[in-house]
Structures are given as structure tokens and as C-alpha cells.
Amino acid sequence: MPINKTGAKKDGLQQYRVRLNYTDSLGKPRQIERTAYGLAEANALEQQLIAEYKEKRTASARLTVRELFEEYAVYHAHETRKTSHDNAMKILQLRVLPTMADYRLDKLTQPVLAKWKNGLASNRLAVSTKQNAYKVFVAMLNYAVKMEYLQKNPLSALGNFKAPEEIEKPADTLRYYTAEEFCKYIAAARARAVTLIDWGYYVFFCIAFYTGARKGEINALKWTDIDGNILHIRRSIAQKLKGGDVETPPKNKSSYRDLQIPAPLMNILSEHKQRQKEAAKNFSEDYRICGGEQPLRDTSIENHNKAFAKAAGLPHIRIHDFRHTHASLLVNEGINIQEIARRLGHSDVQMTWNTYSHLYPREEERAVEILNRIVPD
Structure with a gap:
């Protein structure tokens, strides 16, 4: 810490500039500067x-993981x-928190965090569950670094969980219905539709197939979201056991999208x-397309999904897999990956490519055929 004279004096005393140099949590050089006389x-x-x-460093380091969590929860x-x-x-x-809550931040060494990671690894959990736990823990510790409670994130160096090769899920195990299978599925759904709410479930899965929209996005749709033959996706609905339904913005910026409605779906929507x-005596354009005054319940949607698949003699797929069904159909028809990403509301085309690239036909033979035509003199 340098102490340097300045050109000033006061009451006969020389002025000095006192400077404290340090490196912040992002590795950038910083300094605190004050002046004194004599x-x-x-x-x-x-x-x-x-x-x-x-003292600032020590006080911050004395925070426990639980205290950090409470602060981070407000920020997040x-x-x-x-x-x-x-x-x-x-x-x-x-x-x-069950194993790490009482640890002080200055005690979060890599061996301590490796022990946490090994403990989680020994649990019979899906690899994706462990990976998600790592991601959110890393994010919370990154916040601690941002707030200068930690010099660096000790968990980052350990890396995320990896699936053993022998149990890693191959990329080509996506579950989806072919167009023919969906026709069987939706015919079974239509055959079971008696009441207005029954028709709501039928329409839900038609929208899922023809648009690739997410469950919450479909549940949030109102008649006001249809403008001619364009469907505007502008919101989503999250259903909670406590606190009731919460209407939220879509998942990301790219999830705000306008989709042209195919003619078959347009007819289905008009009829519904x-x-x-x-x-409904009090019908209005603000009615939910599928549920009317209230959105359909998530558990009921899944129960109907299972019943429709069973009635059609088809294997059960998740509601989310109807997005894969939509995408795989377009892939097989040669639609480019960028348009598929747009329709699905993906924030990154690479995400779409990583998920569906294996469905595209191999172009190796066609590429060689083109090159074979080029014969030099």
C-alpha cells in the first residue's frame, strides 16, 4: 500500500495520499484512496x-450457506x-441445504464441495436431477462471487455430473408420435368427447400437435390471442398446489411468437x-381456448393423455413429447432447423439442432454424388 506526498500542506503538515490496491472478485485491479496530513x-x-x-472480507466470509440462500432467494x-x-x-x-446449510462461505473448500457432490452422486437419482442441483448451486455461489463474499467459485472447478457411458441416453431415443399415430390418438380423443370440458382436452392436444407450444402456453391461450389465421403466444400459466395459478410471461424472449394456424386446426378451433x-352464458373473447373460464388442470390433462393413448392402442408419451412430435414431423418433411426453433420458441437454434439433428436424413451420399460430377480436364 503506497503512501505518497502531494503538493498540498495544511497547518504546516504535509499532505499524503494513501492508496490500498486490491483485486476484486472478477480479477480486476481496484483501489481505495484517501488523504491525510502528517x-x-x-x-x-x-x-x-x-x-x-x-473486516469486510471476514464478515462476508462468515455468512453461512443458509444465510446466502435467504439473500439469494430475494435477488433471484x-x-x-x-x-x-x-x-x-x-x-x-x-x-x-440439508447438508450444506450451516457451512460458512470461507469453509467451502473444494474437498468439502466434492463431498457434497459425491453424496448426491450416490443417491439413486436421474443424472439430469443431479446436474440441475449442481447448476443452481453454482449459480448461487456465482452470486456470492458477484457480491464479493467469495474470491472465486470453488464449485465450478469440480464440474457438473456426467452420465456413465453405459447408461447415457442416446440422442435418438426421443419419444414422439408419427403423423399416422397422432391421427389414431386424436380420433380416440374425439370419440370420448361428450361434455364441453371433454372437447377442451381434445382441442388442447390438437393445438399441441399443430403448433408445438408448451403446456403452459396452450393453457394460457385466450380467444383474443387469435387474429385471423395467426396465433399469438404471449403468456404462460404455472399451476401450483399452493397459491393458485400464476400467469407469467413465456419462458424466454424467443417464446413470444406468432404462428400461422394450419387449416385443420383452424376448423377445430372454430367449432370449439x-x-x-x-x-356458456357469459362467454367472452377472454375465455381460455381450452378451459373456458378456468385453465385445464395439469393432472387432468395428463390423465386424459394416458386414456387417449390407451384407447388408441398407442404407447404413452409425455405432454412435452408432443413438442417432439411437432418438430419430428417438420424435420421429416425437410423444414429447416431455424424455422423449427422459431416455432418451438427456443432461445438458441443450437438447442434445437442438438435435440433433433439426428432425425435429419444423412446427406453423405448426396454430397459425394455432387462431388463426383466435378471432373477436372
């Missing part, structure tokens, strides 16, 4: 700055969608709107 006062100021800096709630926030907090409470008008 060498004795400058030396005392130097010791004061050092003590204050150490303002930075992410409610569903993402709730999921992250639930993972931290379930996978991190007429049903709602005839059955």
Missing part, C-alpha cells in the same frame, strides 16, 4: 484501511420467471369456439 496520520490511515478491508425472484425461481429454490432446499358460445 506522516503519522498517514500511517494510521493505512492501518485503518487495511483493517476495514479485512426479481431476476427470473416465477416458475424458474420456484424450481431453483426448491432444488436448493431439497438438494443443497361455437361450442363454448352455446354452452
Whole structure:
């Protein structure tokens, strides 16, 4: 810490500039600068700055993981969608706090964190579950670094969980229905439709197939979201056991999208709107397309999904797999990956490519055929 004379004096005492140099949590050089008159006062100021800096570091390091979690939860709630926030907090409470809550931040060494990681690895959990736990823990510790509670993130160096090769899920094991299978599925759904709510489930899966929209996005759709033959996706719905339904923005910026409605789906929607008008005394354009006054319940959607598959003699696939069904159909028809990413509302085309590239036909033979035509003189 340098102490340098300046050109100023006061009451006959020389002015000194006292500077404390340090490196912040991002590795950038920083400094604190003060002035004092007289060498004795400058030396005392130097010791004061050092003590204050150490006290700040020490106080921050004495935070426990639980205290960090409580602070991070407030910060995270303002930075992410409610569903993402709730999921992250639930993972931290379930996978991190039970064993790490009372550790002070200055005690989070790599051996300590490796022990946490090994403990989680020994549990009979899906690899994706362990990976998600690592991601949210790393994110919380990154926040601690950002706030200068930690010099660096000790968990990052350990890396995320990896699936053993012998149990790693191959990329080509996506579950989806072919167009022919979907026709059987939706015919079974139509055959079971008696009440207005029955028709709501039928329409739900038609929208899922023809648009590739997410479950929450479909549940949030209102008749006001249809403009001519364009479907505007502008919101989602998260259903909770406590606190009721929460309407949220879509998952990311790219999830705000406008989709042209195919003619078959347009007919299905027109028929269903007429049903709602005839059955509901207080019908309005603000009705949910599938549920009417209230969204369909997630558990009921899945129960109907299983029943429709069974009635059609088809294997059961998840509701999310209808997005794969939509995408795989377009892939097999040669639609480019960028348009598929747009329709699905993916924030990154690479994500779409990583998921569906194996479905595209191999182009090796066609490439060689083209090159074979080029014969030099």
C-alpha cells in the first residue's frame, strides 16, 4: 500500500495520499484512496484501511450457506420467471441445504464441495436431477462471487455430473408420435368427447400437435390471442398446489411468437369456439381456448393423455413429447432447423439442432454424388 506526498500542506503538515490496491472478485485491479496530513496520520490511515478491508472480507466470509440462500432467494425472484425461481429454490432446499446449510462461505473448500457432490452422486437419482442441483448451486455461489463474499467459485472447478457411458441416453431415443399415430390418438380423443370440458382436452392436444407450444402456453391461450389465421403466444400459466395459478410471461424472449394456424386446426378451433358460445352464458373473447373460464388442470390433462393413448392402442408419451412430435414431423418433411426453433420458441437454434439433428436424413451420399460430377480436364 503506497503512501505518497502531494503538493498540498495544511497547518504546516504535509499532505499524503494513501492508496490500498486490491483485486476484486472478477480479477480486476481496484483501489481505495484517501488523504491525510502528517506522516503519522498517514500511517494510521493505512492501518485503518487495511483493517476495514479485512473486516469486510471476514464478515462476508462468515455468512453461512443458509444465510446466502435467504439473500439469494430475494435477488433471484426479481431476476427470473416465477416458475424458474420456484424450481431453483426448491432444488436448493431439497438438494443443497440439508447438508450444506450451516457451512460458512470461507469453509467451502473444494474437498468439502466434492463431498457434497459425491453424496448426491450416490443417491439413486436421474443424472439430469443431479446436474440441475449442481447448476443452481453454482449459480448461487456465482452470486456470492458477484457480491464479493467469495474470491472465486470453488464449485465450478469440480464440474457438473456426467452420465456413465453405459447408461447415457442416446440422442435418438426421443419419444414422439408419427403423423399416422397422432391421427389414431386424436380420433380416440374425439370419440370420448361428450361434455364441453371433454372437447377442451381434445382441442388442447390438437393445438399441441399443430403448433408445438408448451403446456403452459396452450393453457394460457385466450380467444383474443387469435387474429385471423395467426396465433399469438404471449403468456404462460404455472399451476401450483399452493397459491393458485400464476400467469407469467413465456419462458424466454424467443417464446413470444406468432404462428400461422394450419387449416385443420383452424376448423377445430372454430367449432370449439361455437361450442363454448352455446354452452356458456357469459362467454367472452377472454375465455381460455381450452378451459373456458378456468385453465385445464395439469393432472387432468395428463390423465386424459394416458386414456387417449390407451384407447388408441398407442404407447404413452409425455405432454412435452408432443413438442417432439411437432418438430419430428417438420424435420421429416425437410423444414429447416431455424424455422423449427422459431416455432418451438427456443432461445438458441443450437438447442434445437442438438435435440433433433439426428432425425435429419444423412446427406453423405448426396454430397459425394455432387462431388463426383466435378471432373477436372
